[in-house]
Amino acid sequence: MTTTTPFVDLGTEEVLLDVIDCVATLTLNRPAKLNAVTSRMSAAIVHAIGWCDRSDSVRAIVVTGAGDRAFSAGSDIAELDRYATPWDFRNRTDYCDAIRAARTPTIAAVNGYALGGGLETALSCDIRIASSTASFGAPEIKLGWIGGGGMTSFLTRAIGPSNTAYMTMTGDRIDADRALGWHLVSEVTEPSGLISRAWEIAATIASRAPIAAETAKINLRAAYSMSEDKALEYERDLQTICFATEDAAEGRRAFAEKRDPVFRRR
Ligand code: COA
Numbered sequence: 001m002t003t004t005t006p007f008v009d010l011g012t013e014e015v016l017l018d019v020i021d022c023v024a025t026l027t028l029n030r031p032a033k034l035n036a037v038t039s040r041m042s043a044a045i046v047h048a049i050g051w052c053d054r055s056d057s058v059r060a061i062v063v064t065g066a067g068d069r070a071f072s073a074g075s076d077i078a079e080l081d082r083y084a085t086p087w088d089f090r091n092r093t094d095y096c097d098a099i100r101a102a103r104t105p106t107i108a109a110v111n112g113y114a115l116g117g118g119l120e121t122a123l124s125c126d127i128r129i130a131s132s133t134a135s136f137g138a139p140e141i142k143l144g145w146i147g148g149g150g151m152t153s154f155l156t157r158a159i160g161p162s163n164t165a166y167m168t169m170t171g172d173r174i175d176a177d178r179a180l181g182w183h184l185v186s187e188v189t190e191p192s193g194l195i196s197r198a199w200e201i202a203a204t205i206a207s208r209a210p211i212a213a214e215t216a217k218i219n220l221r222a223a224y225s226m227s228e229d230k231a232l233e234y235e236r237d238l239q240t241i242c243f244a245t246e247d248a249a250e251g252r253r254a255f256a257e258k259r260d261p262v263f264r265r266r
Contacts, residue, residue: 015044022059022206031067059206064109074116096149099124109198120149131191137173209247
């Protein structure tokens with residue numbers, strides 16, 4: 001097993017990026033403030049995701065929070081007073097956009113509170129798993145506003161309109177069991193097993209053909225942003241692109257030779 005920890009200067013210690021084998025772990029590291037995201041952290045997240053996408057060796061990204069209380073309690077509320085105008089606020093860097101735009105597959109390991117922007121961060125990842133102590137909420141309504149990082153769009157797709165209305169209109173949290181029942185997360189683990197399970201899923205994705213994994217991600221987005229007939233056509237185009245890769249030829253060869261394939265992102 002090769003281990004590499006890249007030197008990536010993210011400009012703050014409050015976001016950490018580690019790479020082991022082909023799996024990057026992006027950790028929101030501000031546990032005393034429940035990993036609430038400042039603008040500096042937001043810039044670091046954008047930088048980290050860009051670094052992972054540009055790295056040929058990173059095949060999956062696990063996103064998690066430091067400490068045992070929070071994944072993230074959302075945007076730093078104290079900092080919101082510092083925007084000079086609502087337009088400055090409107091045009092701030094959105095860390096959720098960056099995570100959602102990642103070419104690399106992403107897995108949220110939700111280890112505690114996932115609130116506001118924290119929930120949107122999890123929703124921006126491709127796969128979500130949670131510890132049994134996690135809770136999820138859209139508490140902005142309690143402060144006088146609503147989420148703006150994709151809360152309603154992505155929550156609706158995950159849990160349906162009635163459950164979304166419940167969360168966004170009451171602001172009340174739901175626990176991990178209910179999140180599982182509502183299909184907000186794919187799995188619930190014991191707290192001690194969460195990160196290793198997220199790494200296990202990431203390692204499995206990392207072992208697959210990278211172009212196919214990234215294309216599966218593009219296809220997933222197409223499935224819910226295009227009309228059904230266009231999405232189906234697009235899926236066939238994406239399938240053909242994958243089919244034309246050296247990795248697909250290697251996959252078929254390895255199958256015939258009864259060995260594990262060696263994929264090279266070609
Ligand atoms: N922004 C900035 N600071 C935050 C924060 C946020 N979103 N969420 C928590 N914190 C800070 C608290 O101010 C506190 O800091 P302090 O110790 O310097 O006073 C620290 O994190 C711990 O939080 P605390 O409120 O003391 O913990 P708690 O267990 O009593 O309550 C929560 C936990 C999550 C219920 C509560 O912190 C909360 O409601 N946070 C806001 C969540 C939210 O509205 N998010 C959407 C933001 S748009």
